[in-house]
Amino acid sequence: MAEQVLMLALSPTMEEGTIVTWHKKEGDSIAQSDILCEVETDKATMEYESVNEGTLLKILVSDGGQAKVGDPIAVVGEPGEDISGLDKAAERKAEPAAATAQPAAPEPAAPQPAAPQPAAPQPAAPQPAAPQVSAGQLKASPLARKMATEHGIDMRVLQGSGPAGRIVKRDIEKALRQVASRGPAEAVGIQGPAGPAFIPTAAGPTAKDERIPLSGKRKIIAQRLAESKFSAPHYYLRIDVDAGAMMAARQRLNARLPKDPVGKVSPNAFLIKFVAETLKKYPVVNSSWQGDAILRFGKIDIALAVAQEDGLITPVVRDCGAKGIVQIDRDLKLLIDKARNNKLTPEEYNGATFTISSLGTSGILEFTAIINPPGSAILAVGRIHNAPVAGEDGTISVRSQMILTLSCDHRVIDGAVGAAFLSDLKAFIEYPIDLLY
């Protein structure tokens, strides 16, 4: 009995997905848990595992195409089955190429010869309809819940294989294996993000205008940043900071740490720590505008904006107030590595209470940044550079300077508070011993 394969919500916020690559072609036999295709969701590229078994009879949405959650993307069944009525993709969905001036994507290849029958007769298994995951009615065993909590797995994105679709231990183990198998080494070969959407579909004169279909990620970035910039009244505070003490401390720390394969502690880890300590003093800055209330966060979760080939992402170091610089650095390296390989899970990039964006390594002296909700402030960090500085006694010396620009949401943080926060941050960076007072 042939059935449609539907686009699933692979992350809690996903409404639509883009097929990056099909791993199976028409005519291939499919077992449960086989990777059918890679799907680019709003933030990451995820593998789509089959819940069906049979033969892939038709691909309805080809590479680069988009489908809303719940829309059919393929048909699976027995070779030779009549699939009329099932072989239509949802109507409003056009192939990306069709929206451009480029010729439509070629028709998928004719079905491959039928796969040989397995030795024992495998009756066509009636498949349960792909479950729609809703956060409210999550069925999971206590053991699965405990394991998910321990490993930080969002159970809403999982499909339960237990009785009546309950999420059980083996589902968590499978999710863990998937996370593990997405190590950097393997990810090198995939490079999903630079997917078809960015490859010009036809050769020819480049002088022509070209419409680039939006990737899911681009849409989200556009939506979120526009919403932030146009709804939160931003104002900006700028201060220059002497980074000499911080850089000297970093040098001392790195010299003392045992040679670690993960590398030296980065200046960003220092900055995150200084910001966290300053936020402890100014909980107002560690808050969120909620429309009818201001939410003061109980923990300090600081995100760092990380550039990706096709956008940016903000992995979050959790509970920075309770962590030391070395721990923050280790967390950060892990997250950045995942971010570059598009392998962050939603709970690793959502819900920052404060964000830092640094363009220092790109040579930028100073800039302003757009607040990353739900936080109310973002710190833009310029490059550390040598500059002449007039000392209090009037003498001029060359110092290691860095310009910080704080963007604040005026609904939450008034100017005086923002200024006091930034000035204390400067003091901590220049005289770290002050942290102990």
Add this chain to the structure above:
Amino acid sequence: MANYDYDLLVLGAGPGGYVAAIRASQLGMKAAVIEKDKPGGVCLNIGCIPSKALIHQAELMRCGKELEEIGVKVDASGLDYGKVLAFSRKAADTLSRGVGYLLKKNKIDLIGGQGVITSAHEIEVKGHGKVTGKNLLVATGSRPRSIPGFDFDEKTVLSSTAALMLEKLPKRVCVLGGGAIGVEFAHIMNAFGVEVHLVEMLDHLLPLEDEEAVEVLLRSFKKRGIKIYTSTKATGYKKSGKVVKISLEGKEGKQDLEVDQILLVVGRVPNTDGIGLESLGIKLEKGFVPVGDYYQTSVAGVYAIGDVVNSPMLAHVASKEGEITAEHLAGHQTPVKLDPNAIPGAVYCEPQLASFGYTEKAAKEAGLKFEKAVFPYRGAGKSVAIGKTEGLLKLLVEAETREILGAHVVGAEATELIHEILLAKTAELLPEDIAVMTHAHPTLSEGVMEMARMAEGWAIHV
């Protein structure tokens, strides 16, 4: 497509075969079962059921001692073992007829006669002719295993089958084999006043069970005068007149033992010969039929379950495998293969012993990080009230995830108590879920709750 007499043709009407046929029929398949003997197989006719009847009678005998403690004079001199046997046969016959009724109710044809597979879709039944099926299921079970020098003559050297049919008990018996069957027979015969010598080759009785649990059973057996010989081999026997002289070789050297009969219960061998498997080209592995996740053999359309495949030789395992096969054939997505750590084992002597999953030794050998909780029966008030304080409940829990790894219960009603813990295991509940559930007082099940609380560090009654 060819026409077959049946969708599923089952060879063997034991607890694997008849359950598979009923499940198949429930799911809309036309099924038939071929059986050369009575429906119900070894389990109902010459295994589980009649032995439990005997154990019940044995327990009545032991209760006589309790009556004496309150001044009742019990005169056991009129014991007629023939009547004990009759009681057990009645239970077996009732249930066997019950299986016949169930088959009929589910419109399953019971074909009497010896069946031999002649092709992947055909079985030749002696005295009946050829029967065809779209799928075949081999569920022919097993038979008692003998060892060199101890061939079953069913007079001097008895199999479990003959032992269950005895009309008169011997005065002295040597039970060779300290597994579940041997331990149960030792218990029965001891209760009826037989002098019992129990011999096991390995270093402890019930070698697959947790040593700490077996220790409780061992103490009880020794107290009752059952002589136990572990790490001991029987090398041969001689019969002179009515006396059987059996030669044992143990850690302390050789010794001879004089008994009246020998009961040889050292396991069972699968019935995989003479049923036509070789004509299909199925290659046996150590006598067992190799099968896949859904018990499919290497030949399309031919399945095998129960004692003929290499899984624990237990009736409830065969039944479960039968269900899985039928559901698979009906196109159901059966959840998974049987989890070997979630199969209960039960030994029905007194005290009873029941368990599943890892033993402490196995968990150590597997390098697992685990914690154990051992709650004594006497901590549950009910056990004191009914005079069954000997026993313990033992739980092994993974140290971090708190997953239940195994449980071992020895004591009164252990074979019933195990299921609450096993349900927790299979539903992936954690010890805390059992610990916080209100249990009726006074019950032995409170011991299960306390064991779970102990694992969580807050048992009340210890």
